[in-house]
Amino acid sequence: MSVPAPSADNRAVVTGASSGIGAALAAELAARGYSLILVARRGEVMAELAGELTAEHGVAVEVRAVDLSEPQPRAALCQELASRDIAILCNNAGIATFGAVAELDPAYEQAQVQLNAVAVHDLTLAVLPGMLERRGGGILISGSAAGNMPIPNNATYAATKAFANTFSESLRGEVAGRGVHVTLLAPGPVRTDIPDPADASIVDKMVPDFLWVDTVHTAKASLDALARNRMRVVPGPLSKGMSLAGQFLPRSLTAPVAGRFYRKLGSD
Ligand SMILES: NC(=O)c1ccc[n+]([C@@H]2O[C@H](COP(=O)([O-])OP(=O)(O)OC[C@H]3O[C@@H](n4cnc5c(N)ncnc54)[C@H](OP(=O)(O)O)[C@@H]3O)[C@@H](O)[C@H]2O)c1
Numbered sequence: 001m002s003v004p005a006p007s008a009d010n011r012a013v014v015t016g017a018s019s020g021i022g023a024a025l026a027a028e029l030a031a032r033g034y035s036l037i038l039v040a041r042r043g044e045v046m047a048e049l050a051g052e053l054t055a056e057h058g059v060a061v062e063v064r065a066v067d068l069s070e071p072q073p074r075a076a077l078c079q080e081l082a083s084r085d086i087a088i089l090c091n092n093a094g095i096a097t098f099g100a101v102a103e104l105d106p107a108y109e110q111a112q113v114q115l116n117a118v119a120v121h122d123l124t125l126a127v128l129p130g131m132l133e134r135r136g137g138g139i140l141i142s143g144s145a146a147g148n149m150p151i152p153n154n155a156t157y158a159a160t161k162a163f164a165n166t167f168s169e170s171l172r173g174e175v176a177g178r179g180v181h182v183t184l185l186a187p188g189p190v191r192t193d194i195p196d197p198a199d200a201s202i203v204d205k206m207v208p209d210f211l212w213v214d215t216v217h218t219a220k221a222s223l224d225a226l227a228r229n230r231m232r233v234v235p236g237p238l239s240k241g242m243s244l245a246g247q248f249l250p251r252s253l254t255a256p257v258a259g260r261f262y263r264k265l266g267s268d
Contacts, residue, residue, distance in 0.1 A: 003138035003181050003227055004087040006033040006059075011086055013037045015068060015123065016093030018045040020192035021142065021185075024215035025090050026061075027053060028223055035060040037084075039077065040093060041067050068093055068119040069111040078126035085134070086127045088226070091120045091164075092142040092185075096157040099266030109156045116160030121167065128180070135179030138226045141168035145188040145239055148246030152259030153266050169231055181229040185222045188239035190215060201268050211238040 004010055012029045016022035017038035026036055030053040038046040043065030050061035064080075066073045081089075094116045097104050124139060131137025146154060147161030165184055172182035191212040195204040213236035225233035234243045245254060 002136065002179065002229065004134070004136040006035065006087070007085075008035070008060075009085050011035055011037045011062070011084060012088035012090070013039065013081060013086055013123075013127070014090040014092060015039040015119070016142075017049065018042045021190060021215050021218055022090070022092045023049060024219035025092060025140075025222065028216070028219040029088065029090075030057040030059045030061070032223070033057070033059065034088065035062075037062045037064060037081075039064045039066055039068065041065060068123075069114040071114070071118075074114075074119055074122055078122050081123065082126045082130065084130075086130060086137065088138040088140070089123060089127050090140045090142070090222075091123055092140070093119065094142060094144075094160075094164075096146075096154065098262055098268070099153055101155050104156075112156050113160055116157070117163040120164055124167075124171070128175075131180045132175065132178055137180045139168075139171070139180065139182045140222055140226050141182070141184050143168060143184050143186045145186055145234065145242040145246055147186065148243060149249075149258060150251055150255040151262055152255060153262035154258075172229075172231055181226055183222065183226040183230050184232045185218070185225075186232055186234050186239075186243060187213070187218060188234075188236070188242040190218050190235070190239075201265070203265070207238060211236065213239065 012034040014022050014026045017026045018040035026038055043063055046063040050063050053061050064077055066077050068074050095112050141164050143164035144161040146158045147165035151158035165186055168182055168184035189203055191214050218235045221235045222233050234240050
């Protein structure tokens with residue numbers, strides 16, 4: 001088998017479903033007929049989205065308000081998911097910080113590692129045995145083009161995304177031929193909302209509109225890629241350029257250039 005068709009019993013899980021790419025993945029999965037389990041911290045935002053998706057597509061939508069950077073609630077969610085029929089897991093929740101690690105809040109940097117790397121690992125390990133037993137499942141992991149290279153002033157994020165990128169592409173090789181698809185989403189900048197010109201970031205100012213991709217396009221491209229068991233999906237020309245530079249230019253060259261740019265982001 002491959003990614004199972006939607007059924008009354010199975011579920012697609014989306015982490016980070018309360019905004020951005022995660023909300024778009026949830027909407028696209030619902031449009032494709034999947035009943036959902038939405039995960040993020042803001043339960044009320046997800047409850048509103050759940051109501052909309054049920055009204056529009058007639059799917060069941062369950063909400064789990066869980067802080068995935070906290071080991072205990074994360075473990076409880078993993079236990080639940082291990083016992084359910086999970087057709088698709090979108091490991092998408094993530095946060096980023098900009099600036100020198102020594103100057104940033106250590107607790108938030110540690111939470112970033114827990115969320116961007118440890119939670120991705122824990123949730124995948126929770127659903128994988130069931131998927132392999134049923135010989136069907138899809139795991140989409142939101143890594144980043146930032147995970148392809150060292151980035152001073154974005155060190156924790158780049159390192160956690162290197163974990164996500166490598167874990168996804170390695171796992172895919174392990175489960176090949178066993179019915180489980182694994183796809184890495186590794187974008188550069190994805191526009192999650194239209195910025196107010198008054199507080200547009202340096203990235204908003206520098207990147208012309210035609211180079212941006214939006215969350216709806218990103219979600220569709222990601223789920224199409226997962227259905228085809230593509231190794232990696234990189235939406236949009238800017239993401240593709242960043243991805244190629246990060247993968248094929250010498251790291252000694254890309255690190256200082258990226259570091260200077262991200263220092264500006266940190267002081268933005
Ligand atoms: N947008 C981009 O340009 C871009 C580029 C490359 C990679 N990515 C990756 O794509 C993914 C989605 O990005 P996005 O831009 O759509 O992000 P976003 O709009 O900031 O959304 C992040 C999501 O993660 C959830 N989240 C944050 N902390 C959490 C926690 N401790 N526990 C549970 N959920 C938590 C947030 O919900 P709550 O606040 O309700 O918890 C929210 O739903 C991330 O992994 C990101 O690194 C994004």
